[in-house]
Amino acid sequence: MLGRIHSIETCGTVDGPGIRFILFTQGCPLRCQYCHNPDSWKVQGGEEMDTEKLIKDVIKYKPYMRNSGGGITISGGEPLLQPDFVQDMFKKCKDEGIHTCLDTSGFVKLNVADPVLDYTDLVLLDIKSYNPDVFKDLTGIPLDPTLAFAEHLNERGIPVWIRYVLVPNLTDNLDDIEELAKYLTTLKNVERIDILPFHKMGEFKWEELGYDYKLKDTQSPEKELVDQAKTIFKNHKLPIFGADKL
Ligand code: SF4
Numbered sequence: 528m529l530g531r532i533h534s535i536e537t538c539g540t541v542d543g544p545g546i547r548f549i550l551f552t553q554g555c556p557l558r559c560q561y562c563h564n565p566d567s568w569k570v571q572g573g574e575e576m577d578t579e580k581l582i583k584d585v586i587k588y589k590p591y592m593r594n595s596g597g598g599i600t601i602s603g604g605e606p607l608l609q610p611d612f613v614q615d616m617f618k619k620c621k622d623e624g625i626h627t628c629l630d631t632s633g634f635v636k637l638n639v640a641d642p643v644l645d646y647t648d649l650v651l652l653d654i655k656s657y658n659p660d661v662f663k664d665l666t667g668i669p670l671d672p673t674l675a676f677a678e679h680l681n682e683r684g685i686p687v688w689i690r691y692v693l694v695p696n697l698t699d700n701l702d703d704i705e706e707l708a709k710y711l712t713t714l715k716n717v718e719r720i721d722i723l724p725f726h727k728m729g730e731f732k733w734e735e736l737g738y739d740y741k742l743k744d745t746q747s748p749e750k751e752l753v754d755q756a757k758t759i760f761k762n763h764k765l766p767i768f769g770a771d772k773l
Contacts, residue, residue: 530612531573533564533604537588543628543649543688545597548585550616555604557632558667559655560741561694563729567604578612582619589625598626598648607635610643617646633676634668640676649718650680650687656698657707665697674710681714688718693748693756694725704756708763721768722756724748 531553539549551564553573566572585599592598599620606613606629617627629643630651644650654673656662662670680687689711693699711717726747733740760767 528578528612528615529575530578530609530616531570532576533567533573535584537584538591539600542600542602542630543598543651544626545595546588546591547597547600547628548588548592549600549602550581550606551602552604552606552609552613554608555632556608556634556668557605560665560697561692561725561729563732564604565729565732565736565738570608578615578619581616582623585620585625586623589623592625596626598628600628600630600651602630602651605632605634607631607640607643610635610639614643614646617643621646631676632666633673635672635676637675637679640679644680644683644685647685650685651690652677652680652687653690653692654707655692656703657710658700658703661698661700661703665694677714681716684716686718687714687716689720690723691720691756692723692725693753694742695745695748695752697725697742697745699748699752699756701755701759704759708760708765711760711765712763717766719766719768720760722753722760724753 533551533553536549539547542549553567554570555568601613620627626648627646628649628651629647633652655665659670724747730740754773757767757770757773761770
């Protein structure tokens with residue numbers, strides 16, 4: 528089964544538990560203002576790769592995965608634009624006893640996602656804002672499908688880690704974060720919440736591609752703001768990562 532791949536990281540440590548083989552797929556329907564990989568947007572870019580070959584590469588890293596509680600993560604772009612490829616890759620991993628993690632925006636039809644979810648152990652779900660207007664402005668798409676996806680994962684009992692990028696003057700409204708926290712208390716499958724402070728690592732790619740980077744003048748959030756956001760989740764007894772350091 529062929530898929531279009533943007534890049535590969537063989538020993539990733541930030542996209543799911545343990546040491547992970549990370550496949551970044553090509554193509555994304557979102558246009559997030561803070562995207563690090565705008566070169567992953569076009570569906571026709573990247574390199575075509577075969578799951579038969581990829582699984583052989585993944586297997587080489589099994590000892591690292593076993594010792595660290597890791598596995599494979601398929602990220603993007605948006606992996607669910609290539610559901611057959613991701614399903615086949617995950618299926619092959621499950622046959623090898625490898626933990627599978629899907630990193631997604633959740634902007635997908637549920638019947639398209641379901642065959643992939645049959646082989647998914649963990650989902651990393653970005654909820655980029657709980658305010659529909661901010662979400663639309665930030666991503667170019669509506670919020671509802673992501674929430675529908677979150678609720679579907681809850682119904683299926685698939686563990687999820689929620690990720691929230693904190694951007695000054697964009698996603699730092701504490702009332703919106705409070706509403707997000709309340710919403711997350713209605714889900715039973717949230718294992719962890721990560722607040723990711725905004726940074727501009729991808730800015731040079733926007734320039735290279737001739738795209739207009741709207742966050743040029745935006746700085747990373749102060750620690751105090753990150754702590755305020757974390758405290759909101761903590762107050763709702765949600766599993767916020769790094770809460771012990773508050
Ligand atoms: S979902 Fe990810 S890859 Fe797609 S535009 Fe947003 S940040 Fe970039």
